Amino acid sequence: MALIVQKFGGTSVADPEKIKAVARRVIECGKQDNQMVVVLSAMSGETNRFVDLAHQMQAIPDPREMDVLLSSGEQVTIALFAMAAKEAGYDCVSLLGDQVKIQTDTMHTKARIKSINAELITGHLNSGKIVVVAGFQGVTEKGDITTLGRGGSDTTAVALAAALKADQCEIFTDVDGVYTTDPNICTSARKIDRITYDEMLELASLGAKVLDIRSVGLAKRYKVPLHVRSTFTDTEGTWVVEEDKIMESMLVSGVTYNKNEARITFSKIPDTPGIASKIFIPISDAGIIVDMIIQNTRAGEMTDMTFTVPRTDYEMAMKIVEKTAKEVGAESFSGDPHIAKVSVVGVGMRNHSGIATTMFHILSRENINIMMISTSEIKISCVIEEKYTELAVRALHDAFELAKENLPIGE
């Protein structure tokens, strides 16, 4: 008998009929000699409705009360699910975050899970019940309700799977898996059958649409096999697993892009110790997260410093930079919100050279200027002009032959 955790997102439980369909699906899986734990999000639209209500009450809604408000959404879906399962003849019990004792820190609206008490769930499972748990929510030591932030239900599912030592954790969503790139801009994008946790983490901007990145990190740490698949079909989706579970790694697994950043450059600043901290402390004090940082050495004692920030923080960052530029004696500074970051990801590149060269060559062939480069062990990212994003993604997807199935390394 296997223990399976299944998570269904908001679009999968958007109305009574869909909740019933989900219940049928879970029961079907349970009948195949599996113990079932189900994690549900709020009905799609509910969270937006609550956020809207909250903003009618308070300019900046109180985070503790926001969590009380938001967590009611999952409470509704788990109760309805339990009813549907019971109507179909299966015993089922709903549990809220505080009932499962999903204990979190006190960071309201973006709390992190500290521990889960698996005892109550195990008891219900052993008495033959389907257990349906409210996703996205937890409780502090003092008994205040918390929520886990964006994608929190995925995190709940993986954390439960880890705590219960589940055999697998299935994330049901409205797409049928993780693709080699965004199918909306590249028609030859192909669904990936298996991918490593690390690759999935790097494919953040692709994955964000189907799988919360935080939950991937959690799955990696606890070695929880993840299966991302569609609520609306029976076909297999994408398995996210340990590297040794994949026989033949692809050289490159996917091409991803991110249009949510902006570039800022200081030109000709004195290349003295401590210059970087003078630039970045005021920015981080403002709560702005810097992604890439590149420092070029010029001839003489001058240097250039370029970095990227979230596009939504661009205006704020530029105001800070204006002040800092004077303080550090920069000759000038400039910014560009119309950039994009294009990345190729693959564990195969650890042992294979030439991926970067190919990437640069392809971009150059398409007359796309590379503004910044950064690399990790399994990813190469280039910042380019935003307008070339789609062209770059398609050219790279072609060049690395991602449309072909099973292209193992070395062949």
Place this chain on the structure above:
Amino acid sequence: MALIVQKFGGTSVADPEKIKAVARRVIECGKQDNQMVVVLSAMSGETNRFVDLAHQMQAIPDPREMDVLLSSGEQVTIALFAMAAKEAGYDCVSLLGDQVKIQTDTMHTKARIKSINAELITGHLNSGKIVVVAGFQGVTEKGDITTLGRGGSDTTAVALAAALKADQCEIFTDVDGVYTTDPNICTSARKIDRITYDEMLELASLGAKVLDIRSVGLAKRYKVPLHVRSTFTDTEGTWVVEEDKIMESMLVSGVTYNKNEARITFSKIPDTPGIASKIFIPISDAGIIVDMIIQNTRAGEMTDMTFTVPRTDYEMAMKIVEKTAKEVGAESFSGDPHIAKVSVVGVGMRNHSGIATTMFHILSRENINIMMISTSEIKISCVIEEKYTELAVRALHDAFELAKENLPIGE
């Protein structure tokens, strides 16, 4: 400094603007050197929406899951209220039934409160916060969510007032108090300023619209002064208090009616011991609550037995009666769903005779036939044909001069 519990019903918190208005009202009261505890219902319409959703899931929705579902409604309003209060500059904290530890029995959808832990609330009040509590909900010893049934938020408010030893409990609603009779059928109906707990209990059918009867019983037991008043005006409503708090009792406080009953009569049954239990055991086994029972003795060894049941149970009761009639050897049986019970209520009648006589006289004068009579220490009820209800109420309201203010006994 006084401690005041204020409860606002669903129509009072029906939308964001109304919730803000309620918050302003509570804050205003708090500024007058009062500690404030607020109990809220779900937004009006929400409970019906949930019940409808539940019935789409399960023919007979599971009671435990129903409570999980329903209790989410109050969770929304208390969070929104707390935000509104904070926006207005007052510190406020929302608490759910399980956070306050409103411990109940396990009778889902109609649980009864066993105990309340006042400690958490007292702590928040002493640190200067307004405390807003979700009405209608509690938690079992094992941690399951329960709801208190119809009018449950009133019960929450009174129970909290009792546990906190509050100075008063104000029930805000969409009418401005308890009336001498239904203003919809008697234009001269007058708002009652003060009424005893016992009278309020007897005025059930009037009071049900403004105040849950269970909460009145609770208020009586713990001597909690209740104030029933309108959310939408500042005028005083009706105080429900101990008898010794009312200087001059009215002879009759109100005239009430109930159209929700039906009459059933057995004619000519053998007047032998045990006959009543033979008739009523099958009815109570079917979960039907019998209100009035009257047995007339006929000449000889025969008797007639008449009783009333809720009109919704009439068909079911008649089927049972058909069977019982044969078993007990009744000559015949008959039923009438078109009856009404008209009652006059007043603590004054304890010490004054003639109230019943006046009532019978007035009904007779209007050519209204009395089918059944029952009396309690402070109430006289007559069952009449339904079509005469309004006529009877108006005539009795007139006869006892209820339109006049302050008519003390003996003048």
